[in-house]
Amino acid sequence: MSEPYSRPHVVELRGVSKSYGGVRALRGVDLTVADGELLAIVGPSGSGKSTMLHLIGTLDLPTSGDVHIAGHDVATLSDRELSALRARYLGFVFQQFHLAAGVSALDNVADGLLYTGTPLRVRRERAAAALERVGLGHRLGHRPHQLSGGEQQRVAVARAVAGGPSLLLADEPTGNLDSAAGAEVLRVLGDLHAAGTTIAVITHDMEIAEWCPRRVRVRDGLIVEDSGSGRAAPGGTGNGGPGRTAPAGRGGAVAAELAKGAGE
Amino acid sequence: MTRDRRPAPARLSPSDVLRVGAAGLRSRPARVVLSALGIAIGIATMIAVIGISSSSREELLRQLDRLGTNLLTVSPGQTVFGQDAELPTGALAMVERIGPVYTAAATGSVEKATVRRTDRIPEAVTGGIAVQAATTELLTTLEGAVVRGTWLNAATERQPAVVLGAKAAERLGITRAGLQVWMGGRWFTVIGILGPMPLAPEIERSALVGFPAAEEHLGFDGHPTTIYERSSEEAVEAVRAVLPRTVSPENPEEVEVSRPSDALAARAAAAGAFTNLLLGLGAVALLVGGVGVANTMVISVLERRREIGLRRSLGATRGQVRVQFLAESLLLSALGGVTGAVLGALATVGYALSRDWPPVVPPWAIGGAVGATLVIGTLAGIYPAMRAARLSPTVALATA
Ligand SMILES: Nc1ncnc2c1ncn2[C@@H]1O[C@H](COP(=O)(O)OP(=O)(O)O)[C@@H](O)[C@H]1O
Ligand SMILES: [Mg+2]
Numbered sequence: 260m261s262e263p264y265s266r267p268h269v270v271e272l273r274g275v276s277k278s279y280g281g282v283r284a285l286r287g288v289d290l291t292v293a294d295g296e297l298l299a300i301v302g303p304s305g306s307g308k309s310t311m312l313h314l315i316g317t318l319d320l321p322t323s324g325d326v327h328i329a330g331h332d333v334a335t336l337s338d339r340e341l342s343a344l345r346a347r348y349l350g351f352v353f354q355q356f357h358l359a360a361g362v363s364a365l366d367n368v369a370d371g372l373l374y375t376g377t378p379l380r381v382r383r384e385r386a387a388a389a390l391e392r393v394g395l396g397h398r399l400g401h402r403p404h405q406l407s408g409g410e411q412q413r414v415a416v417a418r419a420v421a422g423g424p425s426l427l428l429a430d431e432p433t434g435n436l437d438s439a440a441g442a443e444v445l446r447v448l449g450d451l452h453a454a455g456t457t458i459a460v461i462t463h464d465m466e467i468a469e470w471c472p473r474r475v476r477v478r479d480g481l482i483v484e485d486s487g488s489g490r491a492a493p494g495g496t497g498n499g500g501p502g503r504t505a506p507a508g509r510g511g512a513v514a515a516e517l518a519k520g521a522g523e
Numbered sequence: 524m525t526r527d528r529r530p531a532p533a534r535l536s537p538s539d540v541l542r543v544g545a546a547g548l549r550s551r552p553a554r555v556v557l558s559a560l561g562i563a564i565g566i567a568t569m570i571a572v573i574g575i576s577s578s579s580r581e582e583l584l585r586q587l588d589r590l591g592t593n594l595l596t597v598s599p600g601q602t603v604f605g606q607d608a609e610l611p612t613g614a615l616a617m618v619e620r621i622g623p624v625y626t627a628a629a630t631g632s633v634e635k636a637t638v639r640r641t642d643r644i645p646e647a648v649t650g651g652i653a654v655q656a657a658t659t660e661l662l663t664t665l666e667g668a669v670v671r672g673t674w675l676n677a678a679t680e681r682q683p684a685v686v687l688g689a690k691a692a693e694r695l696g697i698t699r700a701g702l703q704v705w706m707g708g709r710w711f712t713v714i715g716i717l718g719p720m721p722l723a724p725e726i727e728r729s730a731l732v733g734f735p736a737a738e739e740h741l742g743f744d745g746h747p748t749t750i751y752e753r754s755s756e757e758a759v760e761a762v763r764a765v766l767p768r769t770v771s772p773e774n775p776e777e778v779e780v781s782r783p784s785d786a787l788a789a790r791a792a793a794a795g796a797f798t799n800l801l802l803g804l805g806a807v808a809l810l811v812g813g814v815g816v817a818n819t820m821v822i823s824v825l826e827r828r829r830e831i832g833l834r835r836s837l838g839a840t841r842g843q844v845r846v847q848f849l850a851e852s853l854l855l856s857a858l859g860g861v862t863g864a865v866l867g868a869l870a871t872v873g874y875a876l877s878r879d880w881p882p883v884v885p886p887w888a889i890g891g892a893v894g895a896t897l898v899i900g901t902l903a904g905i906y907p908a909m910r911a912a913r914l915s916p917t918v919a920l921a922t923a
Contacts, residue, residue, distance in 0.1 A: 318836060318916040336529065339840045343530035346838020353920065357833040361550055373543070374838035376533025418837075 268327070269294055269348075269426045269457050270315050275324030276480075277310050284310040286480040287324065292426070292459060297452040300461045301468035302477035308461045309430055311477065315459065316349055316428050317341045329425045346374040350419030352429040356411045358403040364390060364414045365399040371418035382421075389421035390414070392454075393447045409440030413447055420451060427451065427458045433467065445470060532840045544850030547823065548858075555855060558819040561812025562859025562899065563866065566892045568805030570867025570884065571874075576794050577883040578875040583791035585881065590666070590722050592784040593759050597750040597770055600779040608777035609746050614770045615658065618750055621769060623758030628660035629747035630726070631734065636707035636741040638685070638730040640695050644705075650694040654706060655729045655748075656737035657686075664751045665723050672700025672715035679714055680733020683740055686715040688727040706730065707741040722783040723751070809895060812859060817903035820852050824907045831911050832919030845912040852904025853897065860896030864889055 270292035277285040284307045292298060300308050313319040314326055317333050326333040329348040336344065350371075358367050368386035369379070377385070390396055393413040403411055412432060419427055429448065433441030445467065452458050460471060468474045476484040535543070548555045597618065599608040611617075615629040636654040661667075662674045673679075675686055685704060687697060692713075695704060703710045711732065720726045737743035750770070754762045759782070767775035824831070831844055839847075868884045875882035 313917045316836065318920070331530065339532050339842070340530050342835065342838050342840040342843075343532040344838075345836060346532065347530055349836075349838075351833075351836040353833075355829070357829060359546070359550070359830070362546070370546075371837050373535070373539060374533060374834075374840075374843065378536075379539070379542075 268292065269296075269329060270459070271325070271327035272311075272314070273325040273327075275311075275314060275321045275326060277307075277314060277319070278322045283480055285314070285321070288477075288480075288482055290475065290482065290485070292457065294425070295452075295455055295457055296473060297448070297458045297471050298460070298473040298475055299468040299471035300459060300475045300477060301465065302463065304463055306477045307480040308463070308477055310480075312428050312430050312459070312461050315426075316351060317345055342374070346422070348425040350422065350424035350427045352412070352415050352419050352427065352432045354431040354434040356403070356408075356415045356435075358411055358414060360403055363400050363402060364395060364406065364417075367403070367414055368418045368421050372422050375422050377422075385421045386417070389417035392420070392451070393417045407440060408436050409443040412436060412440070412444045416444065416447055416451075420456060425457060427456055428461075429458065430461045431463070432460060433462070433464070441467075532838070532843070535843055535846065540846055540850045541854070543847045544854045547827070547847070547851040548854060551823075554819060555858070558812075558815045559855055559859035559862065561815040562809060562856050562896065563812070563863035565805050565807075565809030565812045566860050566863025566896065567866035567870065568808055568863075569802060570864055570888055570892055571870040572801040572805060573888040574867060574871030574882070574884040575874050577885050577888075578871060578880045579878075580791050580794040581883045582878075582880040583787055583794060586721060587784055587787050587791065590784060590787070591753070591756070592782065592788070593753050593756045594665070594722055594783055595752055595754075595759065595763055595766065596723075596781050596783060597752070597766055598748060598779050598781075600777050602774070602777055608771075608774070610748065610750065610770060610778070612745050612747070614747055615750055617769050618752050618766070621752075621754070621762055621765060623754035623762055624752045625754060626660060626664045627750060627752035628658045628664040629734075629750045630658075630661065630729070630731070631656040631737065631743060631746055632748040633707070633732075633737050633741045633743045636737075636743075638691070638695070638711075639705045640697075642705045650691075651728060652688075652691045652694060653725070653729045654737075654741065655726075655731055656734045656741075656743050657729075657731040658734060661726075661731070661751065662717075664753055665720055665726065667720050667723075667726070668718040669715045670718045671698070672713070674715055674717075675731065675733050681735040681739070682733075683709060683711045683736060684714045684732065685711040686717060686731045687713055688717050688729045688731070689719050690727040691730050692716045704730070706732075709740060711740075721787065725749075809899065813856070813899040813903050816852060816856050816859075816899065817906065819855065820848060820904055820907035821910070823851070824848060824911045827911075828914060828919045828922040831914050832916050832922070835914075835916035835919065841912040844914075845908045848908035848911045849901065849904045852907070853900035856896050856900035856903065860892055864892050867892075 268291045270290065272288050272290040275285055275288045276283065288311065300311060302308050314321050315328065317328055320333065328344060331344055333341065365383060365386050368389055369382040372382040372385060387399060390399055393416050395410060395413055395417065398406060398410060406414065432444055436444065448458055448460065460467065462468055474486045475482055599610050602608045615627060618624060618627045633654040633656055638652050638654055657675065659675050659677065659680055675684065685706065687695065697713055697716065700714055700716065702713050704713060738745055763780055766780045767778035770778050834844060871884050872882040
């Protein structure tokens with residue numbers, strides 16, 4: 260997606276809070292994500308990670324604070340415009356794969372482009388290309404029940420990236436998978452990142468967090484540590500030290516996990 | 524940082540709307556069949572009821588067309604004193620003299636005579652068969668047919684010869700000409716048997732002898748009791764107006780004129796109306812079918828909250844989610860409607876052919892069925908579709 264103007268930040272959160280009735284899920288969060296980053300949002304269960312993902316993904320609106328996604332101030336957009344924003348700039352991967360049963364991998368991925376105004380033939384072409392990218396070029400006609408868990412999640416990843424989103428949001432993408440299948444999915448995410456996709460992975464798994472160049476630690480609705488953007492972005496609000504410069508830099512534990520997955 | 528250009532949602536093409544609506548149905552075939560069945564039964568019932576009554580109407584109209592509406596009958600009414608009037612003996616000749624009348628005939632009731640198979644059967648057992656004198660023109664005027672033997676002619680109308688109406692022959696058990704029947708104290712030879720006479724059922728139940736024979740052998744007084752005449756179609760009303768005065772210049776009010784085809788026309792008109800009860804049953808089935816579709820859709824929305832959440836995350840607007848479920852509901856009821864229309868049409872054709880009627884399924888009935896189906900699909904889908912569209916994406920995705 261070529262843009263005629265510069266886009267320093269894909270995500271910009273400023274003083275973002277979110278309350279559910281009495282529960283303050285987020286309590287004033289600042290976060291910027293630059294184009295091309297791979298970051299982990301890590302923290303214990305209930306710390307507010309999913310809430311943050313929902314706000315970044317414009318699936319929900321903050322109680323207070325500013326959310327800018329791909330240069331758009333979310334507060335100024337109508338529900339319809341937010342939907343269009345998601346269709347155009349965002350891709351989601353969830354813990355559950357959310358694949359349509361009885362529908363081929365190809366059509367599951369192609370249907371991910373349904374709301375982008377792309378004709379069916381082009382949707383199928385892009386879907387095939389996306390499945391190729393996640394290493395499932397030979398599984399186009401398979402239905403979800405004919406695929407392993409790792410393969411199903413890779414189909415979901417293909418669906419999320421088929422439209423070339425500015426940002427891929429993954430909420431516990433390996434949460435339902437064994438470590439081998441999890442490594443499969445992480446390898447795909449790593450490859451996509453290497454090819455330029457901006458990715459935010461939510462996890463409570465420290466090993467996966469270690470694997471990411473940048474880690475944002477969340478606790479009780481606050482960012483308690485940010486290892487900082489690997490690509491120096493102007494106005495970065497990270498409160499941690501500078502992160503790794505190369506996406507290839509991976510934690511040893513994940514390396515072991517990846518090795519395990521490779522030996523499968 | 525805010526762009527001038529605001530993101531605008533892409534429109535779903537009609538074929539994509541269909542695909543998305545159909546996808547929801549394909550994943551639950553058994554439920555789809557069962558909930559479409561209600562609509563199918565309702566539509567089939569209504570189409571069959573309308574189709575069968577239209578076919579029966581069409582049959583009556585064709586019969587009317589075949590028989591013509593230009594036949595008038597003249598019969599005696601009552602005198603001003605409340606007694607039975609009589610037609611003058613010269614009435615037939617007077618009628619024949621009316622310009623537009625091209626054929627006329629008379630029958631006269633032979634009250635005293637009965638017809639029996641043998642003289643051993645008691646006189647009281649008439650089998651409802653009337654003995655009548657008939658002029659030789661009668662067969663032509665009624666455009667009737669002889670199925671066995673011959674009709675009366677100038678010779679046989681003077682002899683003890685009888686022609687039996689179709690019902691009369693059936694009741695007497697006579698199936699061929701040449702047999703003898705016992706009439707008015709002597710044997711008559713059956714020389715012919717007539718075919719059906721839809722415009723003159725009284726002739727079907729008669730034993731007909733010539734006027735001269737009736738006067739000679741059966742004590743007939745020579746007064747005609749019914750005069751049949753045909754004129755050109757356009758002149759029917761004019762002829763009808765002059766008939767009473769022509770037949771009985773002194774007492775025209777004692778003459779009754781009727782048009783036998785009116786009864787058939789009335790039956791044709793009534794053929795549509797008398798099916799209201801069945802039509803009502805069809806409507807009830809349709810209503811129940813609609814409730815079934817609504818129920819299926821509500822359940823479908825409840826079960827597919829995660830799919831709805833996913834679609835919202837993929838960029839579906841509320842409107843697009845609403846359209847998806849409306850399309851699904853419309854497809855579901857259209858499936859029932861089309862199945863029902865086909866079944867109803869087949870039932871109509873089958874029934875009509877078994878009765879030897881022309882099968883008629885009126886296009887308006889098919890149009891009405893399609894319209895009803897669309898209305899039901901929309902009504903049944905609106906509430907579930909609104910619910911689906913109102914669902915917040917995060918809540919939908921959080922569904923276990
Ligand atoms: N829809 C909601 N309604 C009420 N409370 C919620 C809702 N979503 C999240 N919460 C609460 O907000 C807090 C953060 O939740 P969440 O963002 O899901 O945490 P995490 O993803 O880190 O486990 C939790 O206390 C959770 O119970
Ligand atoms: Mg969570």
